[in-house]
Every structure is written in structure tokens, then in C-alpha cells.
Amino acid sequence: MTVEVMIGRGRDAIDMIVxxxxxxENMVGDTPIPSDIGPGAVxxxxxxxxxxxxxxxxxxxxxNERFPVVYFGVIGMEEAYKMAKTxxxxxxxxxxxxxxxxxxxxxxxxxxxxxxxxxxxxFGMNKATGxxxxxxxxARKAGHAIVALVxxxxxxxxxxxxxxxxxxxxxxxxEFSTMIxxxxxxxxxxxxxxxxxxxxxxxxxxxxxxAGPQFFYRLGGVDELVENIExxxxxxxxHIAEVEDRKKAGLPTGPMYHGELGEERGGRMLRRKAIxxxxxxxxxxxxxxx
Amino acid sequence: xxxWKELEAKSFYEATARERAIGMVDEGTWTELAGPKDRLTSPxxxxxxxxxxxxxGVVTGVGLVGKHPxxxxxxxxxxxxxxxxxxHGAKIVGAFLLANQVYDKIMAECPDEIxxxxxxxxxxxxxxxxxxxxxxxxxxxxxxxxxxxQGSKGKFPVFAVIGSKVGAxxxxxxxxxxxxxxxxxxxxxxxLTGPEVIEQEMGKAEFDSAxxxxxxxxxxxxxxxxxxxxxxxxxxxxxxxHDCIGEVMDLGYAAIEKMRRIGNEELVxxxxxxxxLSVELHxxxxxxxxxxxxxxxPEQLTEITTAEFLATAKRRP
Numbered sequence: 001m002t003v004e005v006m007i008g009r010g011r012d013a014i015d016m017i018v019x020x021x022x023x024x025e026n027m028v029g030d031t032p033i034p035s036d037i038g039p040g041a042v043x044x045x046x047x048x049x050x051x052x053x054x055x056x057x058x059x060x061x062x063x064n065e066r067f068p069v070v071y072f073g074v075i076g077m078e079e080a081y082k083m084a085k086t087x088x089x090x091x092x093x094x095x096x097x098x099x100x101x102x103x104x105x106x107x108x109x110x111x112x113x114x115x116x117x118x119x120x121x122x123f124g125m126n127k128a129t130g131x132x133x134x135x136x137x138x139a140r141k142a143g144h145a146i147v148a149l150v151x152x153x154x155x156x157x158x159x160x161x162x163x164x165x166x167x168x169x170x171x172x173x174x175e176f177s178t179m180i181x182x183x184x185x186x187x188x189x190x191x192x193x194x195x196x197x198x199x200x201x202x203x204x205x206x207x208x209x210x211a212g213p214q215f216f217y218r219l220g221g222v223d224e225l226v227e228n229i230e231x232x233x234x235x236x237x238x239h240i241a242e243v244e245d246r247k248k249a250g251l252p253t254g255p256m257y258h259g260e261l262g263e264e265r266g267g268r269m270l271r272r273k274a275i276x277x278x279x280x281x282x283x284x285x286x287x288x289x290x
Numbered sequence: 291x292x293x294w295k296e297l298e299a300k301s302f303y304e305a306t307a308r309e310r311a312i313g314m315v316d317e318g319t320w321t322e323l324a325g326p327k328d329r330l331t332s333p334x335x336x337x338x339x340x341x342x343x344x345x346x347g348v349v350t351g352v353g354l355v356g357k358h359p360x361x362x363x364x365x366x367x368x369x370x371x372x373x374x375x376x377x378h379g380a381k382i383v384g385a386f387l388l389a390n391q392v393y394d395k396i397m398a399e400c401p402d403e404i405x406x407x408x409x410x411x412x413x414x415x416x417x418x419x420x421x422x423x424x425x426x427x428x429x430x431x432x433x434x435x436x437x438x439x440q441g442s443k444g445k446f447p448v449f450a451v452i453g454s455k456v457g458a459x460x461x462x463x464x465x466x467x468x469x470x471x472x473x474x475x476x477x478x479x480x481x482l483t484g485p486e487v488i489e490q491e492m493g494k495a496e497f498d499s500a501x502x503x504x505x506x507x508x509x510x511x512x513x514x515x516x517x518x519x520x521x522x523x524x525x526x527x528x529x530x531x532h533d534c535i536g537e538v539m540d541l542g543y544a545a546i547e548k549m550r551r552i553g554n555e556e557l558v559x560x561x562x563x564x565x566x567l568s569v570e571l572h573x574x575x576x577x578x579x580x581x582x583x584x585x586x587x588p589e590q591l592t593e594i595t596t597a598e599f600l601a602t603a604k605r606r607p
Contacts, residue, residue, distance in 0.1 A: 037562070066569045069491050077565040081558050088555035116483040116491045121508045122576050123568040124519050124551075126482040127561055130436070130464035131552035137440035156420070156429065157461050157482070164433035182425035192422055194338050208334045208376070208424045221430045255433040259383075268427055271380040274330050278323040278384035279391075282352060285321050289352055289359040290392055290407065 004229050005177050006110070007152035008060035008073070010042055013108050017149075017233050018046035018055065028054055028089040038082035039064050040074060048106070049237050054090045056083050057108035058162065060152070069117035073153065075161055076115035080128035083162070087135035091142060099143040099247045104240040105136075109163045110152030129161040136165035140254050145243035147236050149226070150213065156182040164221070167243040167253035170235055171213035173225040180222070181211030207267050220262030294318070298529030302453045303477045305528055307349045307366035310414045313528035314362050314451070314535065315353025322351040324384065330377050334424035343369045346377040350385055355536050357407050359392050361385040364414035367456035373421030374462065379431020385411050386438035386448075393445045405542055411442065412449040412535060413469070418484065419460020432461040439468045443553065447471060447546045449538070451531050452478040452520075457509065459484055471549050472519065473534050474511035475526040476596045480519065481509035503592070507576040512591060512599060516580055518606050521549045525596055583607075 006013055014023055025044040026035040033043050039062035046055050060073035070076035075083075087105065094102040114120075114129050140146050148166035150159075159180060163169060172178045182188075188209060189196040203210030207218040216222040226235050246253050252260070262268035297305075297313040305313070312320045324330055326344035335342050347369035352361050363382045365372035374382075392409040400407070420428035442448050450466040450473070452458045457479030458466045466472060466480055474480070485499035485508075498504060507513055514520035522538075524530040538546060551557060573579050577588035584604040585591060591603055 037566075077568070078562070081562040081565060084558045085555065085562075088558065092555070114482060116487050118488055118492060118497045118508065119568045119573065121481050121483060121488065122513070122573055122579060123564050124467065124481075124517065124561070126463035126467045126480070127519065127552050128565070129482065130467040131558050131561060133436045133464065134440050134468055134553050135558070137437050138443075141440065157464070160429065160432050160436070160461055160464075164430070165436060182420050182429050183422060188422045188425065192338070192340075194340075194423075198338075202337060206334070206337060208427050209422065210426070215426060219426050219430060221426065255430070255437040256383075258430060259380075259434060262427075262430065268376050268430070270330065270333055270377050271383075271427075271431075274324055274377045274380035275384040275387060277328050277330060278350060278381065278388060281321075281323045282388050282391075285352070286392075288319075288321070289354060290395055 006172060007177060008110065009151070010057040010059050010073070010108055010110050013151045013232070014042065014046065014055055014057055016229065017106070017108070017236060018048055019050065022047040023055065028086055029093045031089050031093070033082060033086050033089065038076070038078035040070050040076060041079035041082045043082060043086040048233060053104045053106050054086065055106050055108065056086055058111045060110060067115060067117065067119065069115045069120065073111045074113050074115055075111050075129065075158055077120060077123065077125055077128040080132045080161060084132040084135040087139050090144065091139045094144070100244050102144045104145040104147065105139060106236055107146065107148035107163055107166055109148055109150040109154045109159065111158040111162055112153045112155045113158045114161060129157065132161055133165050140165065140167055143247055145240045145247070147239045147243065149232060149236060150178055150180060152178065154180045164255065168223045168239045169221065170224050170226050170239060171216070171222045173227050174212050174214055178213045179211065180213045180216050184211055218265050219267035220258045220260070220265055298527065298532065300528050301526050302475050302528050302531055303455065303526050307364040307414065307416065310528055311349040311351060311362045311364035314412055314414065314532050315355055315360050319354040320351055321353070322349065324350055324381050332375050332377055332424060334375065334427070338423050340423060346375060346381065347372060348378045348381050350381040352388065355532070355539060358539050359409045360412055361389045361409065362412045362414065365416040367416035367454055370421055372417035372456050374417060374419060374428040374431050375421040375424040376427035376431065378421070379428060379434065382413065383431070383434050383438060386442065389442070389446050408543060409446045410449060410539065411446065412451060414451045414454070415458035415462055415466055416454035416456045417458060417462045418456060419462045429461070432465060435465045436468060439465070447543065449473060449535055452480055453511070453526065467519070467552060470546050471521050471538055473522045473524060473531055474514060474520045475524055476511050477526060478511040479506070479509045480514050504575065507592065512603070513576045516583060516603055516605050519551060523596060523600060
């Protein structure tokens with residue numbers, strides 16, 4: 001097994017995953033994506049095992065000089081809108097193609113957060129991350145296969161922004177120091193005022209607040225853990241094929257499917273019960289409303 | 291609890307989640323779904339020695355606004371800050387699933403009545419986002435909300451009503467941004483990053499999180515209204531929100547779809563232009579942006595009544 005920490009190496013990951021020399025940055029089909037904005041987002045088209053794919057990754061080495069809070073993989077306003085534009089460009093170009101011919105979208109995830117600045121709040125960072133998520137959900141529902149691979153950090157809202165709207169989500173296993181969490185246990189302890197020893201002890205068996213890809217696996221938020229660097233490319237190709245097969249068969253993918261998976265794996269046992277209670281109770285009064 | 295007419299006159303800001311939910315729909319039409327009697331409590335809080343609430347901090351149900359079946363999810367800030375956990379999140383998702391079900395039924399049985407009977411989802415936000423005690427499950431629930439909002443497009447509108455103590459922050463800040471229509475009272479606050487984190491990132495000189503007026507100007511309803519990040523600014527009564535929803539439903543779905551701020555490429559281009567404007571203006575304060583949009587006395591805009599504000603404030607074109 002090859003362990004090589006990939007944190008901060010989004011561009012390297014693209015090279016390791018796509019066919020050699022195939023990545024065309026800031027191009028989707030014949031359409032250029034603005035190259036002078038959002039340096040923290042790397043977007044473009046490439047091939048995986050000969051097939052054209054669109055790639056969106058984080059660049060942790062880039063600093064956005066116009067937005068001082070955007071560095072080390074942070075997704076700022078420009079980054080998120082650039083990512084959204086990439087998705088819409090792909091979506092429009094492939095609008096008339098059937099499932100299986102629409103280009104897959106590969107998300108390479110290594111981001112610690114969304115831009116946490118004053119300018120960002122004044123102009124609405126919430127809209128930027130929301131816009132990208134809606135674009136991803138639209139592409140997924142339109143039939144594009146979207147596969148995310150967490151290579152480094154997938155922290156809280158930034159994982160929602162870049163990753164959790166995918167059809168299927170892969171993560172390098174914990175040996176790669178992959179970080180998936182909302183907050184580290186130390187911060188959860190400080191805010192909830194629950195003893196850290198107690199939290200650490202519980203986190204061994206309770207995946208619901210513990211930090212790490214293996215816990216998200218148990219909650220259904222990660223489909224598969226990738227154990228070797230060499231497996232990144234074949235795993236992505238395999239999941240693209242699987243997603244397309246599921247879509248052709250009308251089977252679920254994406255966040256709602258991950259909810260079902262969370263129950264199957266024993267991590268989220270009350271989600272379905274709550275939904276079913278609402279459905280059953282509504283059925284009794286439905287005549288009053290329609 | 292006060293009767294319905296009293297609820298309509300009651301301050302939205304002061305109201306509980308259940309009062310807001312009941313008052314958001316027409317008199318006598320409310321049915322709570324998965325309410326406290328079901329005792330659908332968080333399985334994760336007791337493990338940490340925390341108290342549970344029988345509705346897990348969100349009141350969900352259905353009522354009518356005119357002939358429109360409206361599915362409401364109303365968050366209670368007094369319970370763990372209105373934060374989203376597994377059950378809380380599933381109940382919000384349930385509201386969307388039922389609205390889809392109703393939409394499909396109307397389209398199957400009486401498609402020509404869709405405009406007058408079109409369902410809606412209303413979320414009354416009072417939350418900082420993810421509940422840390424069950425953070426991973428809460429995070430995954432947010433992804434389901436975004437999926438459901440995108441899935442609602444072309445079918446039924448989703449309203450964000452914001453005007454309670456906690457505001458709408460964290461992940462729920464972008465869930466609100468992704469809805470079709472945002473209605474706020476003057477006390478409403480909407481954003482992504484909380485003030486303490488901004489101060490930590492930028493330093494106290496740039497952003498003092500203890501300066502309440504500054505915090506309000508940055509994320510508050512009046513700023514959001516000027517930016518067109520809120521579609522409507524209403525008086526602080528539950529009835530004002532209820533009436534606004536009814537009036538918006540009467541405008542028809544084609545008009546409602548135009549109220550979105552994100553959700554297609556043209557809107558992304560518009561927002562990207564705003565991000566570029568933020569570089570050009572480099573505002574020290576939201577007031578600089580208000581002035582840029584033609585408000586000659588920006589410091590007065592937070593001193594006047596809502597009615598005066600609505601009459602005088604100049605919004606982003």
C-alpha cells in the first residue's frame with residue numbers, strides 16, 4: 001500500500017488521476033472559463049481512461065490577492081462562482097446528450113472552509129456557496145455522473161459546497177490524514193462544554209460527531225474509502241460507471257441516497273422514521289388540503 | 291397559546307417556533323406533523339448527557355394559504371440554538387417530500403388548477419446551522435436540503451422567512467439563499483460566517499464582533515433588502531409574514547421564479563459581478579455599499595422605522 005499525504009496537493013492529484021497531459025485548464029469544451037478569477041479553484045477538462053471528464057479541484061497553494069481570507073484551499077466568492085460557471089457550461093453543452101454520453105464531473109476535494117471575511121458577508125458568501133451547490137444538484141439531476149474524491153480536507157460547509165452534492169463520494173482512507181469533520185473534537189468540547197475525554201471515548205463507537213472519513217462512511221456520507229494512491233483513478237472510473245448504471249436504471253444517487261446508506265450502515269437510524277411519521281400523519285388529513 | 295388572531299398580531303421576533311408555524315397559515319388550517327406526541331427525539335443527545343426536546347427543535351406541519359397547501363418547518367432557537375441534527379433535518383426534508391407528493395397529485399388529477407392550488411414549502415429559520423452534538427448527521431442533512439431545493443424548481447416555491455433571535459447562519463445561511471423568496475422583518479439576520487469567526491480571521495480592527503450595530507449592518511435585514519438578498523422586508527408581526535406569503539403566491543409561479551438570486555448561469559454572472567464590485571469598492575462597512583447605491587445618508591437608514599426605510603431606501607438596481 002502506498003501512503004502519500006495529499007493535503008494541499010489538488011493540482012498533483014489532477015495529474016495523478018487523469019490521463020497524462022490531458023488536462024486543459026479553464027476550458028470546458030470550446031468555452032473558456034475566466035482564468036483571471038478564483039485562483040483557489042482549478043477547473044477544466046481532461047480525460048480518464050480515454051473518456052472526457054470535467055474536473056473541479058481546490059488549489060491550496062494559490063492565494064487570492066483580491067480576497068485576503070482566501071488561501072490554503074479556502075473557497076471564496078470568486079472560486080465558488082467560477083466552479084458554478086464550470087458546471088453550468090458543461091450542463092448546457094451536454095443538454096441534448098443522453099445519460100452515459102454526458103461528461104462526468106470529477107470533484108477533487110481539499111478545502112478547509114468558505115471565505116470567512118467581512119467583504120464576503122457584506123456581498124453574500126452564502127449565495128456563492130449556494131450557487132455552486134445548486135449547479136451541482138442540477139447537473140446531477142440532469143444525468144451527469146458526479147464523483148467526488150476527498151484527498152485532504154473536507155471541512156464542514158466547504159464539504160457541503162464542494163463534495164456533498166455529488167452522486168457518489170470517495171475519500172482517501174484515514175492513513176492519508178484525510179480530514180472530514182464539522183469541527184475537531186477539541187472545538188466541539190469547548191462549545192458544547194462536554195468533557196473532551198468523554199467525547200474521545202464516545203467517538204470510538206459513535207460516528208455522529210467524530211472526525212474522520214471512516215465515520216462519514218458509517219453515516220453514509222462517504223461511499224467508499226480508497227486505500228492506495230494508485231487506486232484513485234480506477235476507483236473514480238468505476239464509480240462513474242456505477243453512477244451511470246444506477247441513473248439508467250432509475251436508482252437513487254446523491255444526498256437522499258446517502259441518507260438511505262446511512263441507515264443501512266447503522267449510522268443514521270431515525271432519519272427515515274421521522275420522514276415516514278410525517279407521511280403517515282399527512283395521509284390521514286390529506287383530504288383537507290387538496 | 292394565544293388564539294390565531296392574537297398570533298397574527300404578535301411579534302414574529304418574540305414568537306416561539308410553534309406560534310410562527312401556526313400563524314404562517316390560514317386560521318384553523320394547521321396540522322402539526324411528527325409533533326411532540328410522536329416523541330421523535332434525538333438519539334444522539336442523551337449519549338452526551340444532554341436534554342432532548344420532543345419535536346427536536348423544529349415544528350413541522352401543513353396548513354392552507356388560500357387554496358395552497360403550505361408545508362412549514364419552523365426552527366426553535368431556544369433549543370440548542372435551532373441547530374440541525376438527524377431528526378430535525380429529516381423533518382425538514384419530510385416537508386419537501388410531502389410538497390412533492392402534493393404537487394404530483396395535483397398534476398395527475400387537476401393540472402389546470404395547479405396555479406391556484408400549487409403547494410409551497412416555508413422554512414422559518416432560527417439557526418446557526420449544524421448541531422455540534424451530532425455534527426456529521428447535521429451536515430449530511432444540509433446536503434439533502436440543497437438537493438430538495440433544486441428538486442423543487444419548476445414545481446413549487448420555497449420561502450425563507452427570517453426574523454427570529456438567532457438569525458440564519460452557517461449552512462442554513464446558504465440553504466436560505468437557495469430558496470425562491472426571502473422574507474425578513476427588520477430584526478432578521480442572514481449570513482454564513484458568524485461575527486466571532488470573522489474577527490478571528492481579520493482582527494478586531496477590521497471587524498469587532500462586539501460592535502452589535504456593525505454586526506447588524508453586515509448581516510441584518512435592511513442590508514439584505516438593499517442588496518436584494520431579501521425580496522421583502524415586512525413589519526414584525528406573524529401576520530405580516532403570512533400576508534406576504536399569500537400575496538406572493540397570488541403573483542403566480544412565473545413571477546416567483548424571477549425572485550431568485552442564484553440558481554442559473556445568468557444569476558451567477560450577476561453575483562460574480564457583485565463579487566468584483568466588492569473588490570473595487572472594498573467597503574469598510576455596509577454603509578459604503580448603501581451610499582454607492584445612491585443612499586445619501588446611509589447612517590440614517592438603521593435609525594428610522596421599517597415603513598420609513600421602505601419609503602426611502604434605494605436598492606441595488
